[in-house]
Amino acid sequence: MCKQCNYETLLSAARLDATDNRLRVLEVIGNNSYPLSAADIFKTLDRTYRINRVTVYRILDLLVEHELVDRISTGGRAFYYGMAPNAHHHPHPHFYCKRCGQMDCLTPDSLNVDSEALWKTFPGRIDKVEVRVDGICKNCMK
């Protein structure tokens, strides 16, 4: 969730035209409190405004490429999408329930990751560190 973010501003800061579709994709992702799959995003949008599935994929690629959106791997086959780290939104681990596929955001410090040393010594370029906790959510445990 990124209530403090202005999506038009984010797009223009990345020098991307703020088309209706792009704004809507960004809103669906930003207003949600947990990451969504491309299919989720498509279904959500398509209920209200007719949009093509491929357009959603293309917009997601674009937003990921410009680092407005984070592509998050799951223990399953589809990627999930959440807001990329920015001033209001710090990197944090996620929990993935392999039973129901729900992904939750964990607090940035729920799990303490110190990657400073690696960033300094790693012989290559590091773009991001993804931390994912896999298991069964409390809902699915019952």
Next chain:
Amino acid sequence: MCKQCNYETLLSAARLDATDNRLRVLEVIGNNSYPLSAADIFKTLDRTYRINRVTVYRILDLLVEHELVDRISTGGRAFYYGMAPNAHHHPHPHFYCKRCGQMDCLTPDSLNVDSEALWKTFPGRIDKVEVRVDGICKNCMK
């Protein structure tokens, strides 16, 4: 790489028949110093012993289910497979090069992750914590 592991022992400890195919899949994974995709494993095996792709997938599922092998997500679409943590093989982060798809094992302490607190307080079941560093490997940087 798991030179200290006896694959037959591992299989029988999991009460799985040590068929030739299972042993070979486990050897390919265990003798490799970095995780491989199902396609890599299939190609490696199929060069020497004819085997069906589906058999490889099924054996991988089985080995993952019995926790002999770890299914590792990448920044790409395919899963990679490495030896699951065991007495000789501690959990560790991986580096994934999004250019060439090569995955490397990082040392268990190259990146310090403290998940104790989470394990105690999390309202659900935690099966594993996966840490993946994404970027461009030094080879692809040149």
Next chain:
DNA sequence: GGCTTCAATGCAATAAATTTGCATCAAAGT
């Protein structure tokens, strides 16, 4: 030995998620 059972494997078809190629359309530039 002959018969049954069962797990392991193969092969073909299918599925799920994503990507590509090509057509269309509308806004912006000249």
Next chain:
DNA sequence: ACTTTGATGCAAATTTATTGCATTGAAGCC
């Protein structure tokens, strides 16, 4: 008006993995 360009749509293809069903070969049993 004419041209260019980027955004979108639609169909087809690709990649990765899964399912259904047939075959086979090694126990287990009489």
